[in-house]
Amino acid sequence: QVQLVESGGGLVQTGGSLRLSCAAVGRTFSAYSMGWFRQAPGKEREFVAGIRGSGDITDYADFAKGRFTISKDNAKNTVYLQMNSLKPEDTAVYYCATRRVLWSPPSANEGDYSYWGQGTQVTVSS
Numbered sequence: 001q002v003q004l005v006e007s008g009g010g011l012v013q014t015g016g017s018l019r020l021s022c023a024a025v026g027r028t029f030s031a032y033s034m035g036w037f038r039q040a041p042g043k044e045r046e047f048v049a050g051i052r053g054s055g056d057i058t059d060y061a062d063f064a065k066g067r068f069t070i071s072k073d074n075a076k077n078t079v080y081l082q083m084n085s086l087k088p089e090d091t092a093v094y095y096c097a098t099r100r101v102l103w104s105p106p107s108a109n110e111g112d113y114s115y116w117g118q119g120t121q122v123t124v125s126s
Contacts, residue, residue: 007118022096038092050106
């Protein structure tokens with residue numbers, strides 16, 4: 001059974017930073033790409049960033065480029081999302097997910113992910 005547990009969310013002021021963590025249990029962590037998605041109230045869930053299992057390939061949504069950094073520590077089975085220069089529009093529930101297919105690259109399509117965490121709330125005040 002694969003479990004993903006996010007942490008690190010919270011309330012931060014505009015311009016502040018947060019680092020989200022996602023700990024994975026029950027999967028060969030280095031073999032699967034991981035992704036971060038977010039869902040704001042009244043909006044569809046959207047891709048934020050993804051990273052290949054080996055950590056050598058990353059992908060970002062346009063709004064995340066230059067502000068967010070995804071990384072992973074395979075020894076700790078953990079993927080991170082460092083978020084800087086946060087804006088009120090970044091307010092959302094952030095989810096991590098692991099890809100369905102072994103050795104596949106990161107994907108912006110949530111249908112390509114098979115396991116999801118419970119989410120962690122990020123609130124950016126103006």
